[in-house]
Amino acid sequence: MLAMFFWAFVVGGLICVIGQLLFDVAKLTPAHTLSLFVVIGAILDGVGLYEPFIDFAGAGATIPITSFGNSLVHGALQEAEQHGLIGVLTGMFEVTSSGISAAIVFGFIGALLFKPKG
Amino acid sequence: MLIGKQSWAFQNKPVILETGVTGGPFESNGALPEDFDLLYDDLWMEQESYEKAHRLLMEKAVEIALQKGNVQKEDIQFFLAGDLTNQITPTSFAARTNAIPYFGLYGACSTSMEGLALASFIVNYGGAHYLLTGASSHNAAAERQFLYPTEYGGQKPPTAQWTITGAGVALVTRSEGLTGQFPYAVSATIGKVIDMGLKDPFNMGGAMAPAAVDTILAHFEDTGLTPDDYDLIVTGDLGEVGRETAYDLLQQRGCQMDKEKFQDCGLLIFKPDQPVLAGGSGAGCSAVVLYGHLLNEMKKGTYQKILVVATGALLSPLSVQQKESIPCIAHAVAIEYGTVC
Amino acid sequence: MSKDQTAKQEAYQKLQSKHELKRPVLKNCVKAFLVGGMFCLIGQAITYFYIYFFDFTEQTAGNPTVATMVFLSLLLTGFGVYDHIGQFAGAGSAVPVTGFGNAVISAAIEHRTEGFVLGVGGNMFKLAGSVILFGVFSAFVVALIKTIYLKIVGG
Numbered sequence A: 001m002l003a004m005f006f007w008a009f010v011v012g013g014l015i016c017v018i019g020q021l022l023f024d025v026a027k028l029t030p031a032h033t034l035s036l037f038v039v040i041g042a043i044l045d046g047v048g049l050y051e052p053f054i055d056f057a058g059a060g061a062t063i064p065i066t067s068f069g070n071s072l073v074h075g076a077l078q079e080a081e082q083h084g085l086i087g088v089l090t091g092m093f094e095v096t097s098s099g100i101s102a103a104i105v106f107g108f109i110g111a112l113l114f115k116p117k118g
Numbered sequence B: 001m002l003i004g005k006q007s008w009a010f011q012n013k014p015v016i017l018e019t020g021v022t023g024g025p026f027e028s029n030g031a032l033p034e035d036f037d038l039l040y041d042d043l044w045m046e047q048e049s050y051e052k053a054h055r056l057l058m059e060k061a062v063e064i065a066l067q068k069g070n071v072q073k074e075d076i077q078f079f080l081a082g083d084l085t086n087q088i089t090p091t092s093f094a095a096r097t098n099a100i101p102y103f104g105l106y107g108a109c110s111t112s113m114e115g116l117a118l119a120s121f122i123v124n125y126g127g128a129h130y131l132l133t134g135a136s137s138h139n140a141a142a143e144r145q146f147l148y149p150t151e152y153g154g155q156k157p158p159t160a161q162w163t164i165t166g167a168g169v170a171l172v173t174r175s176e177g178l179t180g181q182f183p184y185a186v187s188a189t190i191g192k193v194i195d196m197g198l199k200d201p202f203n204m205g206g207a208m209a210p211a212a213v214d215t216i217l218a219h220f221e222d223t224g225l226t227p228d229d230y231d232l233i234v235t236g237d238l239g240e241v242g243r244e245t246a247y248d249l250l251q252q253r254g255c256q257m258d259k260e261k262f263q264d265c266g267l268l269i270f271k272p273d274q275p276v277l278a279g280g281s282g283a284g285c286s287a288v289v290l291y292g293h294l295l296n297e298m299k300k301g302t303y304q305k306i307l308v309v310a311t312g313a314l315l316s317p318l319s320v321q322q323k324e325s326i327p328c329i330a331h332a333v334a335i336e337y338g339t340v341c
Numbered sequence C: 001m002s003k004d005q006t007a008k009q010e011a012y013q014k015l016q017s018k019h020e021l022k023r024p025v026l027k028n029c030v031k032a033f034l035v036g037g038m039f040c041l042i043g044q045a046i047t048y049f050y051i052y053f054f055d056f057t058e059q060t061a062g063n064p065t066v067a068t069m070v071f072l073s074l075l076l077t078g079f080g081v082y083d084h085i086g087q088f089a090g091a092g093s094a095v096p097v098t099g100f101g102n103a104v105i106s107a108a109i110e111h112r113t114e115g116f117v118l119g120v121g122g123n124m125f126k127l128a129g130s131v132i133l134f135g136v137f138s139a140f141v142v143a144l145i146k147t148i149y150l151k152i153v154g155g
Helices: A002-024 A030-046 A050-057 A066-090 A092-113 B050-069 B086-098 B111-124 B139-146 B204-223 B239-252 B283-300 B317-321 C003-019 C025-053 C062-078 C082-089 C097-123 C129-154
Strands: B007-009 B015-023 B078-083 B102-104 B130-137 B166-173 B181-189 B232-235 B262-264 B305-313 B328-339
Touching: A002 A030, A002 A050, A002 C025, A030 A050, A030 A066, A030 C097, A030 C129, A050 A066, A066 A092, A066 C062, A066 C097, A066 C129, A092 C062, A092 C097, A092 C129, B007 B111, B007 B204, B015 B050, B015 B130, B015 B283, B050 B078, B050 B086, B050 B130, B050 B139, B050 B166, B078 B086, B078 B111, B078 B283, B086 B102, B086 B130, B111 B130, B111 B166, B111 B181, B111 B283, B111 B305, B111 B328, B130 B139, B130 B283, B166 B283, B181 B204, B181 B283, B204 B239, B204 B305, B204 B328, B204 C003, B232 B239, B232 B283, B239 B262, B239 C003, B283 B305, B283 B328, C025 C062, C025 C082, C062 C082, C062 C097, C082 C097
Parallel strands: B078 B102, B078 B130, B232 B262, B232 B305
Antiparallel strands: B007 B181, B015 B166, B015 B181, B130 B166, B181 B328, B305 B328
16 A cells, blocks of 8 residues: 555656656646647557556556546547447546536636635 | 937926826835835735726826826826736726826837827927826736636746736826926837747746847937936836846947946836746836836935836737737836926 | 848847746756645545545546545635645646646636626636547547457457
């Protein structure tokens, strides 16, 4: 269990370092960098590498935004296995729903409760 | 009177009779709080939106300038002002409140001197008895329009600047019948748009420096003066990066002066320990520092003749997304302190 | 643009970059590593919490963990703390899913002054929209390709 904490910290940290290099050296905006990461996550799951990555690094792989790409592909593939090609569209948000729905729901709640502080 | 290629000389000495200077929380913790007439301790100022607070800053600055100058709104012929927000709505709404015939100006952060130059010209030629001119900006309103929502965790690089929250307004009038000593406009140089191909909206200082240099050199060319004729040459908001670059560029073009003489409002307004990265910026920056601190220093006798060069970056959020470079401009007004009649 | 203009621009840009305050890349990377690692550490703790106290498995605990992290970013964003974390940590706070939450939530909070429908609703995805767009589209392409590939190889 302790080992998992260690790897979560290190792997998660390293993914962020890559992001930071893209910010500072490649001068990409956050939007560009995160979009790139999500696409990479999708491709890695497509070739079957993301799930083992999660087994190894735990939250170090599920917390960075790359995991969004992974969950979207996962959901899509699961549905496609059962229902054929149309499953690619219908299945996508089945697994990822929590991240995006949470962001939407909490975003609305945030707007109700909070004022920006500048 | 036109002198040289792009400058005016004001032989009738248009006077800055009084000023009104308002600011926000960062400025009240900054380097020049005593030079503000009114300071707010939060960005909302009890309004419903940042833009409404922005408008309030300008309205209050106008009110204070009128009060100090003992002049009524009805006696003012024209109001020349602007800000950074889309379609300069805060200034326009303030103009609505004040019901003074209005010239809305947009020169980004160079608006203050654009306004003062025009105001001086109009008064110099009898086009008005009293004029109000100024500029303002609001940190959160500028952030949310040009960059990101204010609570967003984006990381700004060290070249980025901090938009000041404040408004500076001057009451300009003819010198006829005035006894005593006043600051008055001597000349103005209107800048051209200069674009050196820089594209980073987080480094405006670097983009604006060439415009400042171009206008400063044009000013000396047109007036026949040199840096020795001024006690201070101060730019609007070049910040650390812009000031170093502009100074270097001026040296290269043969314009020599002591570094101490070459200051920047964006660096004067904040303390070095405030998290403002490369310095203050915004349409209000040059206005509040000039109409507050610098004129106060002139009254104390620290400076007798200064050249104020307000610098603006004429970009929009859309132009940045369309990968355009940042065109910049700088307007200069020379101000002297003394008897006018 | 004339060649003379471009040469002038290049000369100026060279001069300017001498004075440009450089980004402290190494320092930024260290900070990103520490803060990003921290968020993942917290995420790991939350994952175990869901596995042991609720009936989730290692595979399914990811979902409620992400939702909890986004809730965390609601608190940090709402109380005006996330922007300071972001200035300090850069990618360390942008890359974890809390950064996604912050992007949506900060936009929602900011645009309340324009009303809930046009302001909040219309602007909420200002920053995060590209992540959703490219995530969904790339997932679509990847899944499509893989499904077709499996069909060809399988049967």
